[in-house]
Amino acid sequence: MASTIKLEVVTPERLLVSADVDEVIAPGYEGEFGVLPEHTFFLAILSIGVLRYRKGSEIKKVAVGGGFAEVTPERMVVLADVAEKADEIDVERARRAHARAETALKEVSLDEEATAKATSALQRALVRMAAAE
Structure with a gap:
């Protein structure tokens, strides 16, 4: 084995x-x-x-x-x-992406596509920060 x-x-x-x-x-x-x-x-x-x-x-x-x-x-x-x-993740950049995505989610109307894009960006930023910890 x-x-x-x-x-x-x-x-x-x-x-x-x-x-x-x-x-x-x-x-x-x-x-x-x-x-x-x-x-x-x-x-x-x-x-x-x-x-x-x-x-x-x-x-x-x-x-x-x-x-x-x-x-x-x-x-x-x-x-x-x-x-x-x-070890290749720029944590500060991931934090900025997270903040931008949260702002975008607050500002989007009921547009499904914009909401999906902002949600995906938020997920990616959170994952990058979690991996870098």
């Missing part, structure tokens, strides 16, 4: 993470899910959230802006629309 699983997080721009890890916890569309070595095959839709992975006692975080995950017994590939490692 394998003791680790290969995790790859890929965005349209680059390979963000490639590591052998003990465990992955990902933000699934219907809630978080965990993946360990030798996990059964499955595909999952990812929502905006924080992906966490552990190697030994070290836990790392990645802010994910949606995408897909493919899991096999040996590996997990995350195809993310947008993703940032926690």
